[in-house]
Amino acid sequence: MPEEVTTAKLDAAGEPLVDIRDLRKSYGGIEAVKGVSLTVMRGDAQFIIGPSGCGKSTFLRCLNLLEEPSGGSLRIGSTTIDFEKGRPLSMREQARFRSDVGMVFQQFHLFPHMTALQNVMEGPVTVRRMPRKEAAEWAAGLLAKVGLSDKRDMMPRQLSGGQAQRVAIARALAMSPSVLLLDEVTSALDPELVGEVLGVVRQLTEEGMTMIVVTHEMAFAHEVAHSVAFMDEGRIVESGPPSAVLDHPKSSRLQAFLRRFRQK
C-alpha cells in the first residue's frame, strides 16, 4: 500500500518518536489535562516544568497508561493509540505498550522483597521471559552503569534515597524502553543526594536516551534539556529550547513561575 511507504519515508526523514495530540484527562467533571500536544524526537530530552497541580504528572502518567486518557491520541514508535474512537485496549495490549515505556517515580517504588539486582531483573524475567542467568548479567551491567555494582545484593531498605532511585532507573532501563518517563525523580531526596541521581540522568541524555522529564530542577533543565515545555492549568503555555523558555519567558504566567522559583 502506498500509505505504508509514505510512513517509512517519513520515519527515515526524522519523524518524531513520540507524537502526542490533544491529549486530555478528566476525573469526574474536572479536567486535569486539557488538550496537550507534544512531539519528541528520538534521542531528545523533553523537560516539562510547571507549578504543582498543573497536570504535568498526570500528563506523564497518561503516556504509559497508568492513567487512562479521556481523549486525544498518543503514538510511540509505530504504536498509535486513539482515545477518541476505537475499542479500549485489552489488558495484554496495555501491558505490551507499557513494557516499551520506562517510568521512574518520585518515591522510587522499588520492590522491597527483592534485592537491588532482583529488582532490575524482574521486568526482563517476568515480562520478557529472559532466562535468569542472562537477566542477572544484564541487570548487573545496568547496576554498574548507575554506579551501584557493590549494592547488588542489598535490600531496598538498606539503600539511601539516591541509591534507591538509581536502582529504580536501572530497573526501568532493563526493559530497553523506547522512551523513559521521569516523574520528579529527585523531589523525595535529601538535597545532598540529588546530584548523584541527576548525574545518571545527564549520562542518559548524553547516550541519546529519549526521555520526558517532569522536574523542578530548573538549573538542570537548562543544562541538559533539548526542549522545555511550561505547563499551567492543564495546558502547555510555552515551549522551546531551554535558553528561550527559561531565560526569555514570553508569557506572564511563566515569568511569575520562574520569579517565584528564584526567590526560593
Next chain:
Amino acid sequence: MIYTWDFSLVFTRPDEWLRGAVVTLIYAAATIGIGLLLGLVCGMAMLSRHRMLMSPIHAYVQFFRSTPLLIQIVWFYYALPVVIGVNLPAWLAAGLGLTLYMGAFSAEIFRGGIVSIDKGQWQAARALGMLPSQMMRRIILPQAARRMLPPFVNQSILQLKNTSLLSVVAVPDLMYTGSVIVSETFRPLEVYTSLAFVYFIIIFPLQRLAKVLERREDA
C-alpha cells in the same frame, strides 16, 4: 467451702480422651485448610472491580463475620436439612458451619493484606508491563503473605478453640468427650480443668509460632 479435688477419675479413659483430641485436630485442620482456600477465592473476588457481580460474596463474608458461630453450627445442623430437603450427616453439617466461618474471616484477611500493599507497588509493576496475574504473583502476594501470616495463625488458633462448639451437635470432639466423662463421674471441676489444660498444650506451641512469625515480620 471445702472441696476435695480428685483427679483420679478423670483420666481413667485415656482412649476416649485421645479420640476426642484426634477429632478436634481433624476438624481444626480440615476446616482451617478448606476455609483458607475458600477465603483466598472470596478475598480475591472482593477485590474485583465488578462489585455488583461480587455482592453475594460480600454478603456471605459480612453475614458470617457478624453472627455467632454457635448459631451457625446449630443452624447448619438443624435448619439446613429442612431448607435443602437433604439429610446431611451430623459431622458434615457441623463442619460446614465451621468452614464457612473460617472462610469468611480469612477472606477478610486476604483482602486486607492485599489492599495494605502500597499503590506504588502496583504502579511500578504495571509500568514494567506486567499483566495483572503477574503483578499479583510476583509483586503483591509475596509482600502481602508476610503481613497476612500472623493474623492467619491467630485466626487458626481461634478456629481450633471454636471446634469445642461442635459438642452441641454431638460431634465427639474433646469438649464432647469431656462432658460425657462429667456425666459419668460427676466431677465437672476436675474434668473441665483438665480439658482446659489439654487445649492449652495443643495451642500454646501455636501461640509461640505466631510470636516468632510476628518478630520475623518486624525485622
